[in-house]
Amino acid sequence: IFTENNTSYLIGANGTLIKSTNNGISYFLMENNITENFESFHFVNQNTGFIGTDNGIIYKTTNGGNNFNGTYLGFPDKIISIKFSGNQNGFALMKFESFKTRIFKTSDSGSNWSLCFDVPDSIIIFSISIASINDIYAAGENINDRSRLFRSTNAGVNWDLVQTPAYGSLVGTHFINQQTGFISQFRFGRKLYKTSNSGTSWDSVGNFAPENLSFLNSQTGYAYGYYTN
Numbered sequence: 001i002f003t004e005n006n007t008s009y010l011i012g013a014n015g016t017l018i019k020s021t022n023n024g025i026s027y028f029l030m031e032n033n034i035t036e037n038f039e040s041f042h043f044v045n046q047n048t049g050f051i052g053t054d055n056g057i058i059y060k061t062t063n064g065g066n067n068f069n070g071t072y073l074g075f076p077d078k079i080i081s082i083k084f085s086g087n088q089n090g091f092a093l094m095k096f097e098s099f100k101t102r103i104f105k106t107s108d109s110g111s112n113w114s115l116c117f118d119v120p121d122s123i124i125i126f127s128i129s130i131a132s133i134n135d136i137y138a139a140g141e142n143i144n145d146r147s148r149l150f151r152s153t154n155a156g157v158n159w160d161l162v163q164t165p166a167y168g169s170l171v172g173t174h175f176i177n178q179q180t181g182f183i184s185q186f187r188f189g190r191k192l193y194k195t196s197n198s199g200t201s202w203d204s205v206g207n208f209a210p211e212n213l214s215f216l217n218s219q220t221g222y223a224y225g226y227y228t229n
Helices: none
Strands: 008-011 017-020 038-043 049-053 057-061 069-072 078-085 089-095 101-106 114-118 123-130 136-142 147-152 170-175 181-185 191-195 203-206 208-215 221-228
Touching: 008 038, 038 089, 049 078, 049 089, 057 078, 078 123, 089 123, 101 123, 114 147, 123 147, 136 170, 136 181, 147 170, 147 181, 170 208, 181 208
Parallel strands: 038 078, 123 170, 191 208
Antiparallel strands: 008 017, 038 049, 049 057, 057 069, 078 089, 089 101, 101 114, 123 136, 136 147, 170 181, 181 191, 191 203, 208 221
């Protein structure tokens, strides 16, 4: 993931953290004593970042990966996604085996995390996205491979099901802002849907299903890890 000032990071197994300070031209290994496998990460700037492990720990650094402090979330499972809105408010998605996911929240820059959505066992979440400080989306499927999209409009306190035209499971979701966002249908035909009114209506914009979307601005974005028909 790239941050400002040409700094970027890569993660891997057994606490591997690789850093570049020249826009990805060269990388060097950041030494640490962490033995867990890194599964996900999010840097809010070039120095402050969060890394999720395969055993329920989120590590935080405030000095570009030189030192870390870990917080155990209470379950020894994989943290597959971490997203932040600003420096203080963040969400983490945890996955256990095939059909159990949980969403955690922090409001103090990762000092404390609390469970905010214990997803029903018949539903699995694959992706989370922060549209605004209060609007959070979680995309996935139910046990019959049918799409499920949830939205919280009060920063994770309550979650409601959002109706979409997607039929098969949703492998990804990404919101650029409070109004504009995307969902990726993976099963029963690949489709990418877009909303411009906070999920009230959706339009099909492509026959592929990206797991991840990243936008430089409101007009320019990149899709990666995607499936095509």
